[in-house]
Amino acid sequence: xxxxxxxxxxxxxxxxxxxxxxxxxxxxxxxxxxxxxxxxxxxxxxxxxxxxxxxxxxxxxxxxxxxxxxxxxxxxxxxxxxxxxxxxxxxxxxxxxxxxxxxxxxxxxxxxxxxxxxxxxxxxxxxxxxxxxxxxxxxxxxxxxxxxxxxxxxxxxxxxxxxxxxxxxxxxxxxxxxxxxxxxxxxxxxxxxxxxxxxxxxxxxxxxxxxxxxxxxxxxxxxxxxxxxxxxxxxxxxxxxxxxxxxxxxxxxxxxxxxxxxxxxxxxxxxxxxxxxxxxxxxxxxxxxxxxxxxxxxxxxxxxxxxxxxxxxxxxxxxxxxxxxxxxxxxxxxxxxxxxxxxxxxxxxxxxxxxxxxxxxxxxxxxxxxxxxxxxxxxxxxxxxxxxxxxxxxxxxxx
Amino acid sequence: xxxxxxxxxxxxxxxxxxxxxxxxxxxxxxxxxxxxxxxxxxxxxxxxxxxxxxxxxxxxxxx
Ligand SMILES: Cc1cc2nc3c(=O)[nH]c(=O)nc-3n(C[C@H](O)[C@H](O)[C@H](O)COP(=O)(O)OP(=O)(O)OC[C@H]3O[C@@H](n4cnc5c(N)ncnc54)[C@H](O)[C@@H]3O)c2cc1C
Ligand code: SF4
Numbered sequence: 001x002x003x004x005x006x007x008x009x010x011x012x013x014x015x016x017x018x019x020x021x022x023x024x025x026x027x028x029x030x031x032x033x034x035x036x037x038x039x040x041x042x043x044x045x046x047x048x049x050x051x052x053x054x055x056x057x058x059x060x061x062x063x064x065x066x067x068x069x070x071x072x073x074x075x076x077x078x079x080x081x082x083x084x085x086x087x088x089x090x091x092x093x094x095x096x097x098x099x100x101x102x103x104x105x106x107x108x109x110x111x112x113x114x115x116x117x118x119x120x121x122x123x124x125x126x127x128x129x130x131x132x133x134x135x136x137x138x139x140x141x142x143x144x145x146x147x148x149x150x151x152x153x154x155x156x157x158x159x160x161x162x163x164x165x166x167x168x169x170x171x172x173x174x175x176x177x178x179x180x181x182x183x184x185x186x187x188x189x190x191x192x193x194x195x196x197x198x199x200x201x202x203x204x205x206x207x208x209x210x211x212x213x214x215x216x217x218x219x220x221x222x223x224x225x226x227x228x229x230x231x232x233x234x235x236x237x238x239x240x241x242x243x244x245x246x247x248x249x250x251x252x253x254x255x256x257x258x259x260x261x262x263x264x265x266x267x268x269x270x271x272x273x274x275x276x277x278x279x280x281x282x283x284x285x286x287x288x289x290x291x292x293x294x295x296x297x298x299x300x301x302x303x304x305x306x307x308x309x310x311x312x313x314x315x316x317x318x319x320x321x322x323x324x325x326x327x328x329x330x331x332x333x334x335x336x337x338x339x340x341x342x343x344x345x346x347x348x349x350x351x352x353x354x355x356x357x358x359x360x361x362x363x364x365x366x367x368x369x370x371x372x373x374x375x376x377x378x379x380x381x382x383x384x385x386x387x388x389x390x391x392x393x394x395x396x397x398x399x
Numbered sequence: 400x401x402x403x404x405x406x407x408x409x410x411x412x413x414x415x416x417x418x419x420x421x422x423x424x425x426x427x428x429x430x431x432x433x434x435x436x437x438x439x440x441x442x443x444x445x446x447x448x449x450x451x452x453x454x455x456x457x458x459x460x461x462x
Contacts, residue, residue, distance in 0.1 A: 016451065023444070042456050063450075063459065300415075303451050338413055338454050345411055388430040392414050
């Protein structure tokens with residue numbers, strides 16, 4: 001009997017890996033180790049419906065498929081180390097899991113602000129269902145909510161909190177929220193839309209401190225002013241969950257470096273056999289754009305990278321002669337992204353933040369519209385509000 | 400035969416499913432989703448792929 005394929009991280013990426021292993025014909029054992037107590041669920045609703053309503057795990061859980069009914073779930077348990085010589089993972093209960101292939105799918109966690117006085121109650125970050133449930137309890141009408149970071153998650157939470165009747169202020173380090181990905185024209189329009197719903201922006205600003213008794217009552221801004229605050233939400237980016245891999249020789253300089261077959265790469269640039277990484281934590285080059293490895297925090301990437309890794313793992317385990325040709329194949333998934341704020345539904349393909357010029361190509365920025373994103377003369381992305389068939393038609397240009 | 404169901408209260412007409420199972424899902428001229436509720440068993444893999452990519456997790460196979 002072969003050792004199991006061990007997947008660490010029980011979220012979308014981990015689940016899709018298990019399903020894809022079965023779809024590619026792997027019949028052997030699969031173990032999934034996950035720190036959260038819940039089975040995999042969909043994160044995007046966490047900044048939207050889950051904050052607004054009494055949504056349970058059941059409502060956001062991914063549907064379980066018959067093919068993966070025999071997966072060995074080890075939940076509420078962290079992987080703490082890997083022994084590369086013996087091909088084993090040790091978890092936080094001390095259990096040792098031998099693997100035939102190891103899939104790293106541990107994703108990200110929110111960065112936190114480094115604040116003196118930082119142990120005051122009322123500080124939040126949003127990544128897990130439990131985070132969302134804790135935050136929901138505090139988003140009461142009239143509460144002074146301060147969101148640090150005007151990226152997509154910060155702005156989605158701002159929209160949800162504003163609709164719930166909170167008094168919302170967003171503190172952002174650049175001139176418009178979502179400026180880096182969206183470009184000035186669309187970012188400014190989104191800002192106006194938020195302001196029309198009562199959200200205030202403090203732009204080109206950052207937080208320097210918090211004060212209160214046992215709870216946060218005030219936030220200090222870098223221009224010397226202070227604002228009232230009952231709930232502080234920190235949406236200032238993410239760090240990779242890779243501490244448990246620190247005893248390995250994997251290149252962890254930003255997430256887990258992998259090749260086009262999702263195989264982990266060592267600090268000396270060699271392929272590490274049997275070890276793969278997928279999802280938000282994986283850093284890989286996408287030949288659609290160039291040969292620079294990057295992490296991609298877009299919802300379709302865990303699924304795409306999981307399928308790629310599973311295909312390669314099945315060939316590895318069956319000593320299939322196609323393994324060598326398979327790993328040489330190009331891997332160029334088209335990133336796709338969406339964001340819902342009020343009744344605005346943004347849909348994007350490609351990698352907007354690589355662009356240096358943004359051009360309106362259809363519609364009107366105050367209504368339905370489509371923008372093209374270029375780096376030099378290369379098209380790197382498209383983003384639209386409405387006009388779905390126009391936005392859709394661009395996807396083929398990246399394939 | 401497979402029965403396909405899309406929860407139209409969840410669907411935001413993102414059309415991601417269209418790329419995975421073009422014979423089942425399409426956007427109509429108003430950019431709204433239309434789909435075929437009954438599909439041949441040979442479509443199962445495509446429909447499962449469509450379920451995987453649906454941002455709203457609105458698609459289900461009803462056995
Ligand atoms: C609030 C929110 C809203 C979002 N909205 C959108 C959206 O609208 N559109 C969009 O395109 N994308 C959105 N995303 C991004 C999308 O959800 C992510 O890209 C996706 O969840 C990544 O999946 P993953 O499986 O790679 O990682 P994750 O979902 O981060 O899963 C990693 C899992 O590994 C576990 N883990 C970590 N360390 C260990 C360890 N040592 N041992 C065991 N388990 C461990 C973690 O607990 C976690 O459950 C959103 C994300 C969030 C948080
Ligand atoms: S992918 Fe989902 S949300 Fe998008 S059109 Fe299809 S069913 Fe609707």
